[in-house]
Amino acid sequence: MYSKDISKKVHSSYLLKAQKGQFTGCLAPFGYRKDPEDKNHLLIDEETAPIVRLIFGYALNGHGPNYIRRRLEEEKIPCPTWWNRERGLRNTRTKWEKKDPENGRYAWDFSVIKEILMNPVYTGAIASQKTEYRFKIGTIRDKKPEDWIVVEGTHEPLVDKKDFAIVQEKLKSRQRPGKSGEINLFAGLIKCGECGKALTIRTTHEKFPKRIFSCKTYNAYGKQHCTQHRVEFDTLYSLVLNKIRECAAAALTDSEAVAGRLTDTCQTEQKDQREAMERTLAKDEERIEVLEKMVLRLYEDMVAGRITEENFNLLLEKTQKEQAELKAKVEEGRKRLADEIRLAVDARQWVESIQEYRDITELDASTLNRLIKEIVVHETIDRDKTRHISIEIHFNLKPIPEVEQVTG
Known part of the structure; x- marks a missing residue:
């Protein structure tokens, strides 16, 4: 004991x-x-x-x-x-x-x-x-x-x-190099918009071979579980390169307007999430106040002899544990809320960072991993079996999708 x-x-x-x-x-x-x-x-x-x-x-x-x-x-x-x-x-x-x-x-x-x-x-x-x-x-x-x-x-x-x-x-999202030994610039970045798995790269066996991406689930289990989400490497490469150039050119033309548009978009998308965080914070802070009052009453009860010291210590330990967990949760909640409030500052930082890539002529793994958070590929198929591919490019410094439509 x-x-x-x-x-x-x-x-x-x-x-x-x-x-x-x-x-x-x-x-x-x-x-x-x-x-x-x-x-x-x-x-x-x-x-x-x-x-x-x-x-x-x-x-x-x-x-x-x-x-x-x-x-x-x-x-x-x-x-x-x-x-x-x-x-x-x-x-x-x-x-x-x-x-x-x-x-x-x-x-x-x-x-x-x-x-x-x-x-x-x-x-x-x-x-x-x-x-x-x-x-x-x-x-x-x-x-x-x-x-x-x-x-x-x-x-x-x-x-x-x-x-x-x-x-x-x-x-x-780490992935291994391909069997051919070729470096996949988009490793760990490109994902299926339906099943969430990675899109893996391979070379076709056509007369004129092409490097293509396709859904990992489709490759393993077939079309009953997911569709192919086929995207040619060259198509994706050009799309991402042009999008980076476009964002850089827009930022150089009118940086304040671009930053303002980014901020407005994020604020609209995240308003409900921010309000929910504020409600949770208020509820947790109220509970912390209740626990502080409980500790005081417990001490008074022990001094007055209404509870034993052993029971007091047991209840105190339980109460303090809940207090510590709530305070840590509140601190993390305040941090996340502060991150949400700094949208305008982040948008301007994104604009300043993207400007240097206006004249970029080729992509490398370093540039992609610094700029891009993830690339999400969606696919829909019409009754006439026409494939429609939409690609979302999510940037690291500002999580806003830039969407390009590609029909296959």
Whole structure:
């Protein structure tokens, strides 16, 4: 019983620190170091921070953890384990270092790079309470990211929040290169508008072969489950290139008008969502006030002898847990609401960013992954079996679809 009480107190202490945004790990995340004057605060490590920025730079250009791992090894950049050992923080070696003491330090593990790319600490936030813990059992499972306690603005960021968000989307939609070895510029970007699966690329067996995209579900299960959604690579390439040029030219002609139109469109589309968020926030804040009053009444009841101290502690723990969850939810809700309110600022940033692509003559993976969030292909078929393809191009900096109709 004594051990269980100690465990609860320790867990409560960590929970309190998590809510305050204090770092509680044994080792600072790669790219940071602990503040000598405050062990719960992080400072940028000038030696390793450039490596983290390099990793995110590769990811922003559309490359996955395996590609990044190979590049780091080629550039002979030591892995985090080596850095920790050199600084006397740990005395462990990776399996690669044990196999090859000379060059093993340059071998990065896939999971290490993925953890770096997914860790919000690099945006200046502390994410805590990532696992479920049970007394005498320990960690039993990982929590979903939406269930973490995340406190923003606790230290200096290494990565811009928008760039971090783009990387998360890229990680969710990674695809492998084709069998032919050709690089697919649209890998991870193009999706079926009906089933939501990716459109995969292949080369036809016609007299004059063409590279085409078609729905993954259709390829695997046939037309009973989804239609082909066939789009030629060259058609999509020209469409996206022209749309980027058009947006850039329009932004240069009258940037204020374009920014205003983007803002108006978004505000109309997201009005209902914003109002629903405001209602949820108000409800949660009202509940927090009720819980605060309940805690006060519970204390008064214990002092007056109406409830035992044991029951008071039990009820208090339950109430405080609900309070902590609601406060974290409210904080996240306010953040999302603030993001919605910044539409005008975001629209102007989008206009400024797109202008430099007015004279673009060819596409590459880097440009596509920086500008495009996703490309959604829809298909309808008439009674006479005429196929109608519509393509939505969703830009990263402003989630507004630009739709082009292509009839096949």
